Amino acid sequence: MSMVDGKIFVLGLDCAPPKILYNDLRGELENIESLMTYKYELPSTHPPITIPAWISMATGKTPGELGLYGFRHRRLGSYNEMYIANSRMVRARTVWDVMGRQGKRSIVVGVPPTYPPKPIRGWMITDFITPGPDKNYTWPPNLKREVENLLGHPYIFDVEFRSHDKEKIKRGLWRMTEAQFKVLEHLVKTREWDFLFYVLIGTDRAHHAFWKFYDPDHPKYPGPNKYEDVIPEYYRLVDKLLGDLLQHVPRGTEFIVVSDHGAKPMKGAFAVNQWLMEEELLHLKKKPDKPGADLRPDMIDWEKTKAWGWGGYYARIFLNVKGREPNGVIDPEEYEGFIEDLKKKIKEIRGPNGERWETKVYTPRELYPITNGDPPDLMVYFDDLYWRSAGTIGWPSMYLEENDRGPDDAVHDWIGIFATTIKHHRRPANVTEVFTKGVALLTNTG
Ligand SMILES: [Zn+2]
Structure with missing residues (x-):
């Protein structure tokens, strides 16, 4: 395979599904489309979540090898120790590390998780997990002042999107995106x-906050409404800002447009711990004091409890194993049998009207050749992700119409996009292969 000689520009659109870019808005986004000579669907990682998907792409390692199974992790064998993923947990070489070794300079902006910033041959601005602009979020460190002088205000990493104030979300989205492109243009020029x-x-x-207003297939689509065009308008904004940016990108640059997973309508949230209680696998010492209470470790009767779970776009289930957890009850010899029975029961869960679900349940070892870090005992996609998992308890029903973490209209879907102008590419089989296989040529290892 021949190498790409010129510059390479990777535009990552978090959560962008083929439906929007290849279908709904086809012909409307001239700048983005000019970068998509070859277009493919791209399967995400297990789980199809922002962390680990982007960093799996950037390193070519599976989430199991990275030891990243989502944003939050439970320390194996502990009831209450947890941590949020950050860049320190990423020990594998990234694509920009490899480029750096070849003497090439990279601009890396917003790739999760890159906070806290690590040294790079080039320039980095960290991602949406950055706790705030008071932290150091750039490499080199003095780039931060330059960014803030340019903007006249602190850098914007994210918007609060699980809110009923849709106007505020919209304003926040526009402001953040304009600021980020302004910084990109400055870096590209200087x-x-x-x-x-x-x-x-x-x-x-935008998808999480506005999907139900946009997609007539959403169970809560309200009919024609004032927010139905927010998602298309947002993509048009991105396309316009991209067009301005491309004025400053030299001719001959090659492009990749890629997403980490797709999106589809959320049908509801399933209260996984309430289900485990009904199955008599989880026992409380006292009843929750309000509907939708968080399940805290001190509420659980550990001497009787065999399993508990976490919420999220997918459910993580943990088992209370003798010799591993402090008050474990499952004999290690019974572990495999217990897992098999529990998987079967989970797959039999039906929807609120008795309808069949396409629930998928895996042990991490089934999904990854290597499982580093703190993997959960089971990973569950309720109804193939249409139902997210709610970890809270005390609800009148196990089936919640809304996300227990605030309004949310979309869940993640398996299929994202990979598109490129690079003629000598190979079609990556999934997110993990984007740089290692799909465009190995750009790191001179193809
Ligand atoms: Zn994402």
Whole structure:
């Protein structure tokens, strides 16, 4: 395979599904489309979540090898120790590390998780997990002041999107996106760069906040409404800002447009811990004091409890194993049998009207050749992700119409996009292969 000689620009659109870019808005986004000579659907990682998907793409490692199974992790063998993913957990070499070793300079903006920033041959601005603009969020560290002088205000990493105030979300999205493109344009104009990797989180936020107003297939689509065009308008904004940015990108640059997963309508949230209680696998010492209470470790009667779960776009289930958890009850010899029985029961869960669900249940070892870090015992996609998981308890029903973490209209879907102008590409089989296989040529290893 021949190498790409010129610059490479990777535009990451978080959560962008083929439906929007290849179908609904086809012909409307001239700048984005000019970068999509070859278009494919791209399967995400297990789980199809922002962390680990982008960093799996950037390293070519599976989530199991990275030890990243989502945003939050439970320390194995503990009831209450948890941590949020960050860049320190990423020990594998990233595509920009590889480029750097070849003497190439990278601009990396918004790739999750890159906070806290690590040294890079080039320039980095960290991602939406950055706790706030008071932290150090750039490499080199003095780039931060330059960014803030340029903007006249602190950098914007994310918008609060799980809110009923849709006007505020919209304003926040526009403001964040304009600020991020302004910074990108400045970097593109003032630096000698070879590789640019930008991830826009705004597309994900727009989908979560506005999908039900946009998609007539959403169970709560209200009919024609004042927010039905927010998602298309947002993509048009991105297309316009991209057009302005491309004025400053040299001719001969090659492009990749890629997403980490897709999106589809959310049908509801399933209260996984209430289900485990009904199955008598989870026992409380006292009843929750209000509907939708968080399940805290001190509420659980551990001497009787065999399993508990976490909420999210997918459910993580943990088992209370003798010799592993402090008050474990499942004999290690019974572990495999217990897992098999529980998987079967979970797959038999039906929807609120008795309808069949396409629930998928896996042990991490079934999904990944290596499982580093703190994997859960089971990973569950209720009704193939249409139902998210709610970890809270005390609800009148196990079937919740809304996300227990605030309004949310979309869930993640398996299929994202991969498109490129690079003639000598190979079709990546999934997110993990985008750089290692699909465009191995750009790192001179193809
Ligand atoms: Zn994402």
